[in-house]
Amino acid sequence: MSTTSRVCFRLQVRPELLDEYRARHCPVWPEMLAEIAASGRRNYSLFLGDDGMLVGYYETDDDAAAQAYLAASETAARWESEMSRFFVDLTGRPDQAAAPLIEVFNLAAQLSAIDTITESE
Known part of the structure; x- marks a missing residue:
């Protein structure tokens, strides 16, 4: 039985590059989308504030394997190389350097815990 990991991270986009950053994601390269999916990441979203704060979220059954897959991907390396200039104070590839x-x-987890307690009474 696998357990889904929910991963959220934050990066800071350079304010002067916000419009270009948004444009680069509409759409993302099809081959990069395929690599993200092949890595095992799903339900992946990015949220961008007007101040440049970027919050990312995805789910995966094995985050270490997903990270390793993308770290070895030539397509992901090209994408991340092009994207790295958008971020403030970031060393390395954005997909590898963002701290979770x-x-x-978690609403579902807490509701489930309540249901479990109620069922055992």
């Missing part, structure tokens, strides 16, 4: 945020609340 810690999940502090």
Whole structure:
């Protein structure tokens, strides 16, 4: 039985490049989309604030394997090389250097815990 990992991360986009950053994602290269899917990442979204704060989210059954797959991908290396100039204070490839945020609340998990307690009473 596999457990789905929910991964969220934050990066800062250079304010002067916000419009270009948005344009580069409409659409993303088809071959890059295929590599993301092949890595095992799904339900992947990016959210961008007017101040350049970028929050990303995806789900995967094995994040280490997904990271390794993308790290070995020539397509992902090309994409990340082109995208790296958009970010403030980032060393390395954006897909590898973004630190994940810690999940502090999950509605489904808490509702499930309540249901489990209720069922055992």
